[in-house]
Amino acid sequence: MKIKSADFLMSNSSVEKCPNQPLPEYAFIGRSNVGKSSLINMLTARKSLAKTSGRPGKTQLINHFKINDQWFLVDLPGYGYARVSKRDKKTFQKYITDYFLKREQLVCAFLLIDIRHEAQKIDLEFMQWMGENGVPFSIIFTKADKLKPGAIERNVKNYLDQLLSGVWEEVPKHFITSSSNGMGREEVLDYIGEINESFFERI
Ligand code: GDP
Numbered sequence: 001m002k003i004k005s006a007d008f009l010m011s012n013s014s015v016e017k018c019p020n021q022p023l024p025e026y027a028f029i030g031r032s033n034v035g036k037s038s039l040i041n042m043l044t045a046r047k048s049l050a051k052t053s054g055r056p057g058k059t060q061l062i063n064h065f066k067i068n069d070q071w072f073l074v075d076l077p078g079y080g081y082a083r084v085s086k087r088d089k090k091t092f093q094k095y096i097t098d099y100f101l102k103r104e105q106l107v108c109a110f111l112l113i114d115i116r117h118e119a120q121k122i123d124l125e126f127m128q129w130m131g132e133n134g135v136p137f138s139i140i141f142t143k144a145d146k147l148k149p150g151a152i153e154r155n156v157k158n159y160l161d162q163l164l165s166g167v168w169e170e171v172p173k174h175f176i177t178s179s180s181n182g183m184g185r186e187e188v189l190d191y192i193g194e195i196n197e198s199f200f201e202r203i
Contacts, residue, residue, distance in 0.1 A: 001193040004068050006044040011061040015099045019064055024199040025072040025105040026192055028140075029096070030112030031122065032078035035142035038179035039112065040065075040075055043188060050075050062099055071196055072105070079122065100135045107195050108136050110188075115141040115155055115176065119162045128167055138173040140188065145178035152176060 009019060030036050037050035049065060063075040076096060100109065109130060113123060130137045141159075144152050160171040173191070177184030 001068075001189040003044050003189070005066075006046050006049055006068075006073075007066050008049065009064040009066050009072075011063045013061055013095055015062070015095065015102045018062060018099075018103065019072070021072075021105075023066075023071050023105060024107045024196050025074055025103065026195075027074040027076055027099070027103075027106060027109045028112065029076040029109060029126075030078060030142075031114075031120065034078065034112045034114050035179055036075065036078060036112050039140065039142055039177060040073065042177075042179040042182060043185060044073070062095070071192065074106075079126070097129075100130065101133060106135070107199055108138055108192075110140045111137050112140050112142050113159065115144050115152060116146055119159055124163075124166065127163070127172075131167070138175065138191070140184070141174065141176045143178060143180075144176050144183050145180045 010017075012018065028036055028040060040050035041047060044065070044067065050063070060077040062077075065073040065075065067073050076099070079093070079096070100106065111123065111127060111130075113119075127137070129135075141152075141156060147155065156174070156176060160174070163171055175184045175188050175191070177188065
């Protein structure tokens with residue numbers, strides 16, 4: 001898929017206020033510092049469409065971007081950042097969960113995982129929650145340029161094996177990306193393109 005346009009539309013803190021347009025929507029979520037902003041900028045080929053972090057945990061809003069006048073890219077707050085107060089954490093979790101449960105246009109959530117790290121409890125719990133609630137999701141491994149090819153393969157295999165040894169019977173669709181060198185860009189965009197096609201066939 002070619003990116004012809006990528007425009008910021010709005011930020012808000014409740015699913016009820018999200019744009020009311022029948023376009024397929026893709027949400028990006030992950031722990032703070034996982035590389036979400038960088039990935040969004042890499043995918044859209046825009047230098048600073050999403051802000052890259054000064055202070056993690058800063059962007060605690062649902063941010064809608066309209067791509068090619070055809071689909072929405074949604075940048076959700078990073079989770080698991082310790083400096084967010086308990087009270088803030090609760091409200092942001094509620095509006096994130098609300099978003100996932102109520103947003104009918106959502107066709108795929110991309111859960112970002114830093115390829116260098118062992119599986120983290122918070123990500124595993126979130127995946128399980130999405131599974132239980134029927135939220136379709138894929139995994140995007142980030143920062144692959146930080147590892148050698150052998151280590152990439154090893155880490156991804158370990159990660160997926162861990163999912164299989166837990167509650168998952170099959171591994172979710174997954175992508176290996178680097179915002180530094182563009183790895184995985186075509187694959188993710190083509191996947192979005194495929195889902196868009198079936199979305200528009202249905203209506
Ligand atoms: P966010 O908090 O998830 O939005 O993460 P950012 O996109 O702000 O990235 C966090 C840090 O990781 C920044 O210092 C980025 O420069 C760095 N980073 C993000 N993606 C990559 C990547 O693919 N490769 C490398 N080497 N660094 C990355």
